[in-house]
Amino acid sequence: MSEPIVKFQDVHKSFGDINVLKGINLDINPAEKVAVIGPSGSGKTTIIRMLMTLEEPTSGDIIVNGTNLWKMEKKGDMVRANEKHLRQVRGDIGMVFQHFNLFPHMTILENCMTAPIHVKKETKEEVRERSIQMLDRVGLGDKLNNYPSQLSGGQKQRVAMARALVMRPKIMLFDEVTSALDPELVGEVLEVIRDIAKHDDMAMVLVTHEMDFALDIADKVLFLDEGVIAEQGTASQVIEHSTNERLQGFLHRFRK
Amino acid sequence: MINAIIDIAPQLARGLSITISVLLASAIFAYLMAFIAGLCRLSQNTIIRKFTGLYVEVFRGTSLIVQLFWLYYAVPMLFGIQLGSNWWIGVIAIGLNYGAYLSEVVRGSILSVAQGQTEAATALNMSSFQRMRLIIFPQAVRMMLPEFGNYTIQILKGTSLVSLIGMTDILYYGDIMRSSNLSQAPLVYLLVLVFYFILALPLIWLTRKGESISRKGVAS
Ligand SMILES: Nc1ncnc2c1ncn2[C@@H]1O[C@H](COP(=O)(O)OP(=O)(O)OP(=O)(O)O)[C@@H](O)[C@H]1O
Numbered sequence A: 001m002s003e004p005i006v007k008f009q010d011v012h013k014s015f016g017d018i019n020v021l022k023g024i025n026l027d028i029n030p031a032e033k034v035a036v037i038g039p040s041g042s043g044k045t046t047i048i049r050m051l052m053t054l055e056e057p058t059s060g061d062i063i064v065n066g067t068n069l070w071k072m073e074k075k076g077d078m079v080r081a082n083e084k085h086l087r088q089v090r091g092d093i094g095m096v097f098q099h100f101n102l103f104p105h106m107t108i109l110e111n112c113m114t115a116p117i118h119v120k121k122e123t124k125e126e127v128r129e130r131s132i133q134m135l136d137r138v139g140l141g142d143k144l145n146n147y148p149s150q151l152s153g154g155q156k157q158r159v160a161m162a163r164a165l166v167m168r169p170k171i172m173l174f175d176e177v178t179s180a181l182d183p184e185l186v187g188e189v190l191e192v193i194r195d196i197a198k199h200d201d202m203a204m205v206l207v208t209h210e211m212d213f214a215l216d217i218a219d220k221v222l223f224l225d226e227g228v229i230a231e232q233g234t235a236s237q238v239i240e241h242s243t244n245e246r247l248q249g250f251l252h253r254f255r256k
Numbered sequence B: 001m002i003n004a005i006i007d008i009a010p011q012l013a014r015g016l017s018i019t020i021s022v023l024l025a026s027a028i029f030a031y032l033m034a035f036i037a038g039l040c041r042l043s044q045n046t047i048i049r050k051f052t053g054l055y056v057e058v059f060r061g062t063s064l065i066v067q068l069f070w071l072y073y074a075v076p077m078l079f080g081i082q083l084g085s086n087w088w089i090g091v092i093a094i095g096l097n098y099g100a101y102l103s104e105v106v107r108g109s110i111l112s113v114a115q116g117q118t119e120a121a122t123a124l125n126m127s128s129f130q131r132m133r134l135i136i137f138p139q140a141v142r143m144m145l146p147e148f149g150n151y152t153i154q155i156l157k158g159t160s161l162v163s164l165i166g167m168t169d170i171l172y173y174g175d176i177m178r179s180s181n182l183s184q185a186p187l188v189y190l191l192v193l194v195f196y197f198i199l200a201l202p203l204i205w206l207t208r209k210g211e212s213i214s215r216k217g218v219a220s
């Protein structure tokens, strides 16, 4: 068994007086697909935002590829990570947001090309070719020069995925990527995620309310409740055979 | 009447080069100040932020005429500094004054780019400088365009104050015409208005253009 690519060790997070996460312990293995479910406000988004370095934990450690994400060594002491340290560690992580967050002043091809060129210093030709391939893969090869405002929500979200994939992350985070979409557009986005999950060997963490989808692609499902991981296991263990009452209540509300 | 217009217009036109050159130079200077001060006010460094804040409040809180007179009469006497010809003094005063206003436009536009843009850029591992240069700033500039247009029209009007420190602009020649023939005053000043309005027309057009550009291509 290989080393986990991500480890949460007793991670706490509070916003002011509210303790949102009260001791998260979690291992994610390379290529593992993890689905995170739980009631609204349980801290699902907060967990992946801390991993993306968008939110700093109040205490505890997050280890990525063997390196502490939020702390670095300085003269023998562990001190708060600076921007440079964060940049080194988060290079392996990519994220897709609920509201897409495409760059509106760029075409969708430019959306995909900007980061590899400026962040990874790759050549323009190479990046261009890879971006076109990726946009083809998500079914938008014919829209390269369109601006985000000219696309539907489902198309935007597929661009956002291509943009993240072009960076070749080892860990991809998805935060309820279908919940801002019209129902008829959800399918096309899930299809792309399913395709990535089946064919790419990166680790994926999906915050989702799509239970059937989680059941289908996840190796591991976490049920987050009242600030802790209340239940975890294979999808069938957690979603179909759990005896946890709160989890059953939660699932019941989804399966009318 | 027609004869009078034919008399007066060429006289006023002699002031065109001063009005236009002061307009262009002070607008460029104001834009420069706006970006420098606007970015400084967003700096992490408290001293830089406070210092620029002081500049902005002082120049917004006092009148342009008084600032002009300060630079023209008071500063040379008090500090023995000669800031240059009165053309330069006019440009510096107008530039500093409108730069202060425009720096607030720059700051506000940068702050109003949606937080999600910064987050998406961070998720793509951009440095804070790359986030500003590639993502935030280009969107903020689009939002600034209409206000920059409006303030440039204000600057044009502001240039007429340089006649008070002896610059021979359109208004200066208007005043000369009036004092040589008081009965013509209404016509002279009507023509002065027409001159300024004609100069403002391209600026008005550019402002409209800026508005339509800024309507697309921004996430907020
Ligand atoms: N920046 C913030 N400031 C203050 N409180 C916050 C902030 N971000 C999140 N919270 C609070 O933390 C709690 C957890 O939020 P989080 O977004 O992680 O929940 P979630 O499980 O993703 O919920 P949902 O299913 O509604 O998206 C909520 O109570 C929320 O109000």
Ligand SMILES: [Mg+2]
Pocket (backbone or CB within 6 Å): A044, A045, A046, A176
């Ligand atoms: Mg959430």
